[in-house]
Amino acid sequence: MVDLRKVTAALVIIGNEVLSGRTRDANLQYLGENLNALGIRLMEVRVIPDVEDTIVDAVNTLRARFDYVFTTGGIGPTHDDITSASIAKAFGVEVVRDPEAERLVRSNYATPEDVTTARLKMADVPAGSALLNNPVSKSPGFRVENVYVLPGVPRIMQAMFECFRHELLGGEPFKSREITAFVPEGEIGGPLGEIQERFPDADVGSYPFVREGRFGAALVVRHPEQTVVDAAAEAIHDMIRNLGAEPVEE
Amino acid sequence: MVDLRKVTAALVIIGNEVLSGRTRDANLQYLGENLNALGIRLMEVRVIPDVEDTIVDAVNTLRARFDYVFTTGGIGPTHDDITSASIAKAFGVEVVRDPEAERLVRSNYATPEDVTTARLKMADVPAGSALLNNPVSKSPGFRVENVYVLPGVPRIMQAMFECFRHELLGGEPFKSREITAFVPEGEIGGPLGEIQERFPDADVGSYPFVREGRFGAALVVRHPEQTVVDAAAEAIHDMIRNLGAEPVEE
Numbered sequence: 001m002v003d004l005r006k007v008t009a010a011l012v013i014i015g016n017e018v019l020s021g022r023t024r025d026a027n028l029q030y031l032g033e034n035l036n037a038l039g040i041r042l043m044e045v046r047v048i049p050d051v052e053d054t055i056v057d058a059v060n061t062l063r064a065r066f067d068y069v070f071t072t073g074g075i076g077p078t079h080d081d082i083t084s085a086s087i088a089k090a091f092g093v094e095v096v097r098d099p100e101a102e103r104l105v106r107s108n109y110a111t112p113e114d115v116t117t118a119r120l121k122m123a124d125v126p127a128g129s130a131l132l133n134n135p136v137s138k139s140p141g142f143r144v145e146n147v148y149v150l151p152g153v154p155r156i157m158q159a160m161f162e163c164f165r166h167e168l169l170g171g172e173p174f175k176s177r178e179i180t181a182f183v184p185e186g187e188i189g190g191p192l193g194e195i196q197e198r199f200p201d202a203d204v205g206s207y208p209f210v211r212e213g214r215f216g217a218a219l220v221v222r223h224p225e226q227t228v229v230d231a232a233a234e235a236i237h238d239m240i241r242n243l244g245a246e247p248v249e250e
Numbered sequence: 251m252v253d254l255r256k257v258t259a260a261l262v263i264i265g266n267e268v269l270s271g272r273t274r275d276a277n278l279q280y281l282g283e284n285l286n287a288l289g290i291r292l293m294e295v296r297v298i299p300d301v302e303d304t305i306v307d308a309v310n311t312l313r314a315r316f317d318y319v320f321t322t323g324g325i326g327p328t329h330d331d332i333t334s335a336s337i338a339k340a341f342g343v344e345v346v347r348d349p350e351a352e353r354l355v356r357s358n359y360a361t362p363e364d365v366t367t368a369r370l371k372m373a374d375v376p377a378g379s380a381l382l383n384n385p386v387s388k389s390p391g392f393r394v395e396n397v398y399v400l401p402g403v404p405r406i407m408q409a410m411f412e413c414f415r416h417e418l419l420g421g422e423p424f425k426s427r428e429i430t431a432f433v434p435e436g437e438i439g440g441p442l443g444e445i446q447e448r449f450p451d452a453d454v455g456s457y458p459f460v461r462e463g464r465f466g467a468a469l470v471v472r473h474p475e476q477t478v479v480d481a482a483a484e485a486i487h488d489m490i491r492n493l494g495a496e497p498v499e500e
Contacts, residue, residue, distance in 0.1 A: 013295075016453065016455055017455060017457050017470070018278070018282070018295075019282055019291075019292045019293065019294075019295065020282050020283070020286050020291075020292070020472075021278070021279045021280070021281070021282030021283030021284075021286060021292075022282075022283075022428075022457075022470065023457060024278075024279045025278070028268070028271070028274075028275070028297065029271045029274045030271070031271070032268070032269055032270050032271030032272075033270070033271030033272075034271075036270050036271060041269075041270075042269045042270070042271075043269065043298075043299060044269075044296065044297065044298055044299075044304075045263075045268075045269065045295075045296065045297035045298075046294065046295065046296050046297075047278065047294065047295035047296075047297075048293075048294055048295075049293060049294075050455075054294075076435050076439075076456070076458055077435050077436045077438075077439035078435055078438060078439045078442055078443065078456040078467075079439070079442060079443035079446050079454075079456075080446075080454070080455055080456060114436075114437075116436055116437060116439060116440060117439075117440055118435075118436055118437075118438070118439020118440045118443075119436035119439065121439065122436075136460075137465075152458075153458055153459065153460060155460055156460075178272075185326050185327050185328055185368075186327045186364075186366050186368055186369035186372075187364075187366060187368070188327075188328060188368070189326075189327035189328045189329070189366060189367075189368020189369065189371065190366060190367055190368045192328055192329060193328065193329035193368075196329050196330075203266065204329075204330070205266055205267060205300075205330055206326070206328040206329075206330060207265075207267050207272075207273060208326055208402075208403055209403065210386075210403060210405055210406075215387075217328075220267070220272065222270075
């Protein structure tokens with residue numbers, strides 16, 4: 001496996017509900033796909049509980065290691081929303097009430113009575129944060145240096161990401177082709193390894209599946225240059241036919 | 251948030267395809283739920299690429315920190331399946347061909363010609379491993395000390411887990427109740443924090459959602475004792491009614 005990373009990112013998913021299996025995370029797949037489309041490689045994801053020291057440790061480790069860090073979860077108004085305080089601690093800064101964030105939070109409610117103490121907590125961010133626009137429910141996310149702090153609700157997280165995605169500096173977007181065949185991985189292993197050797201700087205992956213009781217594999221080639229992807233994909237087509245099966249590509 | 255962990259676990263999901271968003275992981279939710287049912291708390295999950303040093307580092311960090319570590323992915327027959335070699339390196343042992351594993355791999359194929367070199371790679375495990383039974387496709391997983399090495403295909407991973415789950419030493423299983431209401435989290439925040447304070451050793455979580463254009467939250471209480479869970483759940487019912495909404499519990 002060749003290391004193709006250029007611009008890199010990590011994701012920290014904060015939430016006991018994901019660890020307990022209660023909630024199935026949807027943010028990893030969305031961010032993986034969308035960062036990939038920008039040429040940013042998601043290199044590591046951590047799912048961690050709502051525990052301050054754990055959040056601080058994960059964020060500080062990952063922000064030193066990768067170009068971007070995204071966090072999801074824990075920025076709502078309840079007692080278990082401790083992400084803002086934890087990010088502030090990670091950067092060694094205070095939590096402050098941001099006037100613009102307060103204006104945004106207040107603008108989401110019809111009457112002053114609706115703006116509860118709990119809701120105003122969503123205007124508290126680490127000192128020095130840049131706010132991230134939330135077109136769904138107003139309460140902003142925020143960015144501190146290379147760390148983007150986003151909500152856990154997928155619909156809001158995605159809307160927020162769409163607002164700042166143009167600011168992210170991607171590497172070279174990857175081209176890819178995916179070829180599927182009902183050939184067990186065990187027959188593919190040898191010849192596919194040879195294809196990887198012929199195209200050493202391409203990322204050649206094999207992802208087995210069981211479908212309708214039959215074993216098969218999806219073979220994926222990724223590389224910044226379309227010509228390299230095409231050459232490796234053709235070699236995979238030939239390999240599958242040589243194994244007596246039919247390559248399928250959508 | 252009170253730290254209720256007793257017997258703990260971590261999960262390492264190995265696979266570029268999950269990081270790129272190509273494949274949506276299903277193993278985290280399955281293991282989170284099933285470990286939880288055994289009284290084992292899943293405390294951290296890492297999703298990492300097929301890179302040996304990264305696998306070694308994650309496994310060595312997590313196996314020192316938690317009672318159990320599970321890994322999924324990367325034990326198939328293709329060139330990008332490097333988990334066995336990486337686990338061996340993490341433990342400082344050699345990779346050896348296990349005779350029983352070889353017998354199992356061979357037993358899955360009708361003729362000796364089908365037993366390719368690539369397939370026999372699935373009989374190579376770290377020295378000192380205990381094999382884990384695979385009722386679906388024979389090729390075993392393995393355990394080294396407290397690290398359980400499982401395949402990435404959910405159906406096979408789950409079948410394997412079912413075979414050894416009785417060997418896992420759980421803590422005290424948690425009781426839980428979940429109450430849903432169409433009340434925005436911002437109105438819940440204050441009174442729910444008070445309920446958490448009244449039941450300091452219960453795990454009281456609030457998980458917001460947007461459904462049919464309306465904001466709501468699922469409120470979950472978890473504790474080893476049913477009486478504590480029930481008392482806190484009743485307090486949540488009262489809180490929701492006081493806010494003018496209807497608590498829903500299935």
